[in-house]
Amino acid sequence: MDIWANYRKILHVDMDAFFASVEQRDDPSLMGKPVVVGGRPNSRGVVSAASYEARKYGIHSAMPIAEASRRCPFATFLPVNAQKYREVSLQIRQIFLAYTPMVEPLSLDEAFLDVTGSTSLFGPVDTIALSIKQRIQQELSLTASVGIACNKFLAKLASDIKKPNGFVVVQPDKIQEFLDPLPVERIWGVGEKTAVQLHNYNIKTVRDLRHLELNFLTQLFGTLGSQLYQLAQGIDDRPVESDRVVKSIGREMTFAKDIADHDALETTLLKLAVDVGRSLRKEMLRGKTVTLKVRYDDFRTLSRSRTLLRATDLEDVIYHEACSLLGEVSLKQPIRLIGVTLHNLTDQLENQLSLFEEPQLERENLTKVLDLVKEKYGEKSITRARLL
Incomplete structure (x- = not known):
């Protein structure tokens, strides 16, 4: 009798040291060496990922780069290549989708999969999981740790137990033995x-x-x-949600040197607003609440928010509101990091613009043209004069 017959079959797939592993794969000279992704040793950023060789020195995600450099000065320090990691993440997603449409990404490097309805096509749950793991290895030259269980909580725990390159099955009749x-x-x-x-x-x-x-x-x-x-007791009834709702879209920047100059901060806000607006339009979303985030040189962090009358995806509007919020922030103390985020997102178009809002319509049309130019000729093909 199949002990899985009356249970959901959930996988949690977690890539091993994803950013660092991609860099090691693309530069074989880095294999077997400590690699830290997040910035150069003298940068102000934090660790985004550390290879397992670097982790032996106590380096972990969110650690200041300077501390990571102190612990392992001979490590290779690399900047974050977000575009490359997104592309690899999409390739991994395509492998998942070959086995089930029920994929819930948690981030670029991990996801839940519900393969309950896939076993009649691809075989038992452990066979499916092993096939996915092997395809990631063979097609992308990367390793993933996989946990298999009857719910999300147990599957995620299982994927983390034997990292890296782990493969752990929690049988439905052995949950307490595992936990x-x-x-x-x-x-x-x-x-x-x-x-x-x-x-x-x-x-x-x-x-x-x-x-x-x-x-x-x-x-x-x-x-x-x-x-x-x-x-x-191993009870978790949450389903795998294949169409997760995006709750916010934002960008932030950590400065190489602390900044208190208002003009320089506004220029940075423009760059961030352009990136956020472009991301919103790619996702076909608009946001109604603009949030400004500021972190001072002593790591004190504050935020200011404002809700608009109408949801927007226009960088001009986002930038204007972010600058207005910046005016509410003290610049007596230098700023280490600044960020802009749009919350309260919607994919619904609002009522037809009135005659008094024709300039807004013109800006939307212009933005569409600029997006088309960037799609055809690249993101850097056209930009604001202030950002040159």
Whole structure:
């Protein structure tokens, strides 16, 4: 009897050190060496990805590049090549789609797949997962770690257990055998503070957590307690959502040197607004809420937001609002990072513009023409004079 017969068949595919692995693949001289993607050693950025050779030195994502350089000065430091990683991610996505339309990307390098309806065509769930893993290796010369389970929570845990190049199956009848020995920090929602609280009650493993009463957990953590109670028993009813809704589109820039010059900041805002507007139009979306993000030289971060009367995908509008929000921010202290994000997105066109809004219509038509030029001749074929 097939033990999977009455269960969903979910995969979590997670690329191993994705950005760094792509760079090592494309430059064989980097194979087996520590590689850090995020910027040059003297840059102000943070680590986006580190090869497993670099991780041996304690380097991890979100670490300041300067600290990574201190820990491993002989590593190869590379800038982020976002376009290349997106292209490789799309190639991986095509492999997924060959087996199921139920693909939920979480980022460029990981996704959930529901292959419940695919087994009649491609065989058992572990056969499908192994085929995907092998195709990624053979066609793209990259490795992926794959977790297989009856729900998303367990599949994601499984993909992380034996990285890199892992392949872990959690059988539906062995869920507690898999979960119980794991440290309680492996449960979604258990951060540092929650872990400390649990440790105070001598709760160290998932088994310990599972033996707690629901009422006790909800009294201690509120709604999070109910979630912890469910997950400790391997219960997660969330479906794989193949058409995930984009909640926001934004861009930000970390400066090589801290900036307090208003004109220079506005020029950067224009560049970011152009990128955000272009991305919105590619996704056929418009945003109604503009958010400005600023990080000072002491890492203090603040944001300012404004909601428009009408959703927009025009960089001129985004730029104007971002500059207006910048006027609300103190420039007495130098700025390390600045960013612009559009929230409250919609794919619906609003009512017909009135006669008094003809300039807006003209700008939309002009923007369409500029987009066509960029599609045909490249993103850098035409640009704003201020950005030259």
